[in-house]
Amino acid sequence: MKIKIAIQKSGRLYDDSIVLLKECGIDLRNVKDRLKTESDNFPLEVFFLRDDDIPQYVEDAVADIGIVGENVLLEKGKTVEVVEQLGFGKCRLSLAVPRNMDFDGVASLQGKRIATSYPKLLRQYLEQKNVVAEIHEISGSVEIAPGIGLADAVADLVSSGGTLFMNGLKEVETIFASQAVLVRNGKLSAEKMQVLEKLLFRIRAV
Ligand code: PRT
Numbered sequence: 001m002k003i004k005i006a007i008q009k010s011g012r013l014y015d016d017s018i019v020l021l022k023e024c025g026i027d028l029r030n031v032k033d034r035l036k037t038e039s040d041n042f043p044l045e046v047f048f049l050r051d052d053d054i055p056q057y058v059e060d061a062v063a064d065i066g067i068v069g070e071n072v073l074l075e076k077g078k079t080v081e082v083v084e085q086l087g088f089g090k091c092r093l094s095l096a097v098p099r100n101m102d103f104d105g106v107a108s109l110q111g112k113r114i115a116t117s118y119p120k121l122l123r124q125y126l127e128q129k130n131v132v133a134e135i136h137e138i139s140g141s142v143e144i145a146p147g148i149g150l151a152d153a154v155a156d157l158v159s160s161g162g163t164l165f166m167n168g169l170k171e172v173e174t175i176f177a178s179q180a181v182l183v184r185n186g187k188l189s190a191e192k193m194q195v196l197e198k199l200l201f202r203i204r205a206v
């Protein structure tokens, strides 16, 4: 009985996901340029997908387990179970405003336009803070939105802060901190749960 894991095809989580499996002693057949691969020394099949699709694939049981950022997981709102925090892919979803803007707490954003790729998380945060703002969903290059007059502020992922700085923005509030997590489908068979336990044992050892 093989267990199917979905990991990012390329991008910020790819290398660490592959390294994690390797450190677990799992050999993978040539991983480059592939849709899927498998291991000869562990009952594991690996699917390479866009990170945004991973929660859905795991919910639908196309993959049994997956590695994805908490940011994507929460934004997508899919029903999967988090089994382990993996300690890589760390970043934060933060509010940022033009460097010269007078910012005096989230209330300063009342009635403003905020660009983000995380509309759901931003909406929840603003509601919690009783701030009404216009959320503009854009799928990439959120950091340029204020500069081109599309928004007054952004809610974007930050790690070093370099991207915000380069675009004349300052980080003013953290909405939430994220890292990569291992998730699983809620209804795995007993056999698959056993394989997952074996994998988890190795992950916790590295
Ligand atoms: O193609 P696919 O859809 O799979 O990939 P993607 O382009 O959507 O995602 P990718 O590879 O950029 O990121 C995958 C995951 O890595 C994210 O969902 C986060 O969980 C995590 N992660 C960690 C980050 C960052 N750090 C990060 N810094 N994701 C994005 N960024 C971006 C951010 O959006 C901004 O553009 O990096 C820029 C900021 O970085 P700094 O260092 O300049 O602050």
Ligand code: ZN
Pocket (backbone or CB within 6 Å): 050, 051, 052
């Ligand atoms: Zn993505």
